[in-house]
Amino acid sequence: AALLPFYETFAVLGSLAAFVYFSFIKDKSNRAWRLLGYVIVIAAWWLFAEEGKQTFGLIFSLLLITLGTGLLAFFSYGAQSLWTVFLLVWTISGFSDISFAGERMPWLIVHPLLPMILLTGTLLNDWWEKFTRQRVWLVGLVAIFSVLMLHNTTNLCFYEDGANPAEQLVYVQSSTDVTQVVRQITSMSKRLNGNLEMKITCEDYCSWPFAWYLRDFKNVGYPKYTANQSEGSIEKNPIIISGVEMAAPGHDERVAQLLAADYVAQRYKLRVWWAPDPNVILDDTLSGQVQKLWRYFMYREPWSGLGSYDMIIYVRKDVAYLYWGNAR
Template structure:
């Protein structure tokens, strides 16, 4: 190959590996990881409840805000998807998967705005694309991926508003805030952190508000309030909830915080980061240290002598030199991300309710901190260490079995598939227990006709009189035996128990052999069927 042809080949390779093309490949990877085999696993306990409420909203029009199940946005969006595409596990997870993909896509505007260089943008997008927690909870019908997407939209809108001062960006920010507040009760944490940093920027005069900022603020409040009123009033059906949803939400979640129903140590999320997101955690710590060192060097370099300061000032006055910018926006962005990450981690460490899906709200800023000062060496480390993320991701997201992992809290057991096969082959089923989720979701509409939910244990005489083909009871409040039936025990759901494993954390980290908590059900099958 001649020198000119070799040079031309190298140029073609370089062009084919442009930032945009690489970013597009990462985006395709993110979409595949989120949409592939989307209904591989049964609905989680919470997913089944969310889908059931959405189905009831679609079929009966009934919805009233209950803080136990978070805000209304998810239910209206999911009901809309059910109306368009039918009600199923797959359809219920489409919007979360789509929003999870968009979270990766939104890195590109940050790059185009100059807050990330091409290497930082690609590594950040890659981490977001393959993060086990972000992929898992993008394949999950919960509010958190909605909040994460709206947080990112809010961030971009605020950046654009502070840069360009146009009202449309203020309205987008207001809409993101309004939808977020209509989605889940942790959105005020995001608004509080963002608001505090904007106050800091204004106080230090690093940014200035546009001329008509008061008008934009008033319009923004109207937009956000309008969205909130529409959703919490159930589109006007329950206007009284507009006045009560805030005190109800505060009362409920403060009680959960104090009760620590799903408690854990203050370092609970650090353990999850070590388990699933180790490369991001290590690089985020390194990025924070790098930022602090760079800041100290910059401060030392800025310590000019009085003579130099006077000389530079005189030159600027004479117009010999242009006035320097008030601040380096890239450095300020990373300072913000460090503050965002630290305050988010502190807030969720304090909150008594410790659940794995809240990690993603801490993970987004951590990814940006991780790509600070992304040298060639650091990039290689990030790419090589991503093997850890891929292995963890495959284990938790694509294995259709009862996996003993903290990320899967109260996941419905795959045993339920066998129980549902027994139900499908029965004409009459008695459910003599208050433990029956996810059955109302999987046996909805006409399919529920053969099921009788008693909500508690019933006497054996009632069972005999009902002549049921199948009887389901909790193993904790069951029957020693039922005449004419064979007793089988199945897992209903399962979870990783922190309290059962807290004294053997290091052993679990390497062996993944933790003690698993679960709920079981007893299923009584007619002896003729078992024979």
């Protein structure tokens, strides 16, 4: 489990090792031409970083990428398997395409990472075949270790830390507050009506994931409130779920003003995420850096704060005791 945060790093470092091994170590012919191909690709990335906003810079960078990968493929073919050449080209082009497109969303990492994973696997397979010819027993040992790692990773990511954004396989996740709120609303509805027909207002800002979690409730509305919401325009249902929407100035204050007299408010986290601040690590002392990294990799303690999108649960005062039970 401690190694899980390295899953991207392993693929990146492994693919870099594969480039060096397949291009310069395994086969020593035409190494100068392959090196030229890499130099051209690196020059293209540098040019894009400097001039990428200009149309000429973008087009010229793409032409250089095509030329560099073409040289690499041409002078690698025959010395390496077609599969290896394909992965080398795919890795460069996949990384370049996403970079040039300016896409930085975390789920798009799959596109450049997939060929890196396959290329790293090809490298490990090449080494493995050489190393295990006289050590067949290692196959069984690695198989057992892999099963244990798979079991441990599955348990960590889907059961223990499935909603923990400090886990790198989780980027943005609905907070555990959501399921807690749903349990309390469910209990409240059954105590109030004996069924799931209690009227609930869930503001549009919070419609996901509540549209799923409240799917069995019969009377759920999803309006959108504004900073100009008029008096009497909000239906006074037992439960009102409202988003803390900083992008809509005045919204939060107006909703709170309209509901203050009749409702009890409780703030929760709807979605949470962790965007690591590299400066916290870079600006620390060496011992502090080591300690922070160790605490994260071993115990998932993030070195910078979690971000969140919050919600407020408004519970009508005359039935608030049913929501909090004996706590209120």
